[in-house]
Amino acid sequence: MAMKYLGIIALAAVATVAAANSSHEPEIAYPTGFRSWQHISSAYIGEGNPGFPRYGGIHYIYANDRALTGYRTGTFPLGSVLVFDVHDVKAGPGTIDPTGRKLVDVMEKRRGGWRFVEFDGDSRTKISVTGDQAVKICAACHETAKRDHVFSSFN
Numbered sequence: 001m002a003m004k005y006l007g008i009i010a011l012a013a014v015a016t017v018a019a020a021n022s023s024h025e026p027e028i029a030y031p032t033g034f035r036s037w038q039h040i041s042s043a044y045i046g047e048g049n050p051g052f053p054r055y056g057g058i059h060y061i062y063a064n065d066r067a068l069t070g071y072r073t074g075t076f077p078l079g080s081v082l083v084f085d086v087h088d089v090k091a092g093p094g095t096i097d098p099t100g101r102k103l104v105d106v107m108e109k110r111r112g113g114w115r116f117v118e119f120d121g122d123s124r125t126k127i128s129v130t131g132d133q134a135v136k137i138c139a140a141c142h143e144t145a146k147r148d149h150v151f152s153s154f155n
Helices: 002-023 065-073 131-142
Strands: 038-045 057-063 081-092 095-110 113-120 127-129
Touching: 038 065, 057 065, 057 095, 065 081, 065 095, 095 131, 113 131, 127 131
Parallel strands: none
Antiparallel strands: 038 057, 057 081, 081 095, 095 113, 113 127
C-alpha cells in the first residue's frame, strides 16, 4: 500500500514539474534578418526630447509578416514581432548620419500579451533589459499606446 502512494506522489511530482516547464516561455530570440522585414518608419530623437538619454539618435522600426496584419486591422495576432533598431548619430555640415548601433528592442505578441527584450548594441546575445525590467520599462510605457500597445503606424 505504501508503494502505491509513493508511486502516486512521484507521478504528481513529475506532472507538476512538466506543467511548470511547459508554461515557462523562453526569452525572445534575437530577430535574425529583421532588416529584410517590412520597414515601418524611421525617426530622429534629439536633445531636448525626454527619450534622448536612452533612445537618442536615429531609429528604424521593422515588422514581420504577422505584424503587418496588426497594422491593417489594429489588433496584432500572436507571433507578431516588431523591432526598434536604434543607432547613434554623427552630425556633419547639413547632415545627420547613423553610426554604431545602440540597441535593438524587440516586442513579440504571445499568449498573455506582448513580451519585450532589449539587446545591447550589435550583440545578438547580450541582453540589457528583460523579464521584470521589461515589464517596468517597456510594457508600462506601451500600455499607453492607443492601438494594441503599438505606437508606430504604417501607411
